[in-house]
Amino acid sequence: MIxxxxxxxxxxxxSERNEDRANRLFARLAALHRPVDALVITGDIxxxxxVAEYEKARAALATQPxxxxxxxxxxxxxxxxxxxxLGSEQPEGPINQVQSAAGAxxxxxxxxxxxxxGGFLADETLEWLDRTLTDAPAGAPVFVCFHHPPVRTYVPFLDGMMQTGGERLAAVLGRHDNVVAILAGHVHTPAATMFAGLPLVIAPSVISTVLLPWEGDEIMDNEAPAALAFHILDDERRLTTHFRVIL
Ligand SMILES: [Fe+2]
Ligand SMILES: [Fe+2]
Structure with a gap:
């Protein structure tokens, strides 16, 4: 189990108020009764x-066990x-990384x-992903993570800036059987759907929650609490997600 x-x-x-939210959230994670296997942050850090924003982020993330x-x-x-x-000078182009924890x-x-x-996976990113899935250790489950979901979420404001070209990603994923889930963000709402036959989970935002068309005319609810997602991948490779708000 992972x-x-x-x-x-x-x-x-x-704002200070949002920074306070982030610090409370990371303090909660640092104080978990038992540490989880990994923390994934899906963009808009x-x-x-x-530079000053990343220095604050680096300090907050350094507290995570x-x-x-x-x-x-x-x-x-x-x-x-x-x-x-990341502590590295990145040449031009997309920043793709492969990491592992707890056998995943x-x-x-x-x-x-x-x-x-909006988002788009460059050809070099898709080629890198194809190679990464091929090179993953036999039997290791793979989480594919990125910021922009490659499907509509039926939030008009966000559907105008989703990840386009998803059929190219679906073709890569279709060539492999080791991907267990896709994790994304960007939409500022906890949401779950499917992509290429895989679970696609969108984590909530720390700072605001997007409103669905029938919830109001504003784009974001800034009073909604910060939230996060806990994912469990069991030995049958079934993903279960629990969402938590941080008051
Ligand atoms: Fe965002
Ligand atoms: Fe975003």
Missing amino acids: TVVQVSDVHFGT ADHGA FPVFTCPGNHDDRAAYSRIL VFALCDSTVPGEP
Whole structure:
């Protein structure tokens, strides 16, 4: 059994109130009765891609007693994210990383397009993902993680900036049988659907929750509490997700 906590859309730098939310959430995780196997953050870690925002994020993530894996979102800046959070100068192009914990592989894909709110997996990212899935240890389950979901979520504001070109991703996933779930963010709501026959779980945001068309005319509810997702992958490779709000 593998346990993963997923946090998304932290947007460090927006306000003291939001930073306080993030710090409370990470303090809660640091104080878990038993640590989980890994923390995955699915993008929009900084709000403006600023160095000071990543320094705050780095300090918060250093308190976590388990491996922390991240991928960038549309609010992130590849150069600052790479230098401060990953500790490496990143050449031009997408920042894709493969990590592992507790026998599982995490393929962390960069779905961002610099300067654009929407997402797209570049050809080089899909080729990298194909190789990563081929090279994963035999029997190891793989979580594919990125910021932008590759399907509509029926939130008009977000459907205008989803990940396009999903049929190319579906073709890659269809060539492998080791992917157990897709983890995404960006939509600022806890949501679950399917993609290419796999569970696709969207983690809630730390700072705000998007409103569905029948909930109100505003785009975001800024009063809704911060939240996160706990994923359990059991020995039958079935994914169960629990959502928690952090008051
Ligand atoms: Fe976001
Ligand atoms: Fe986003």
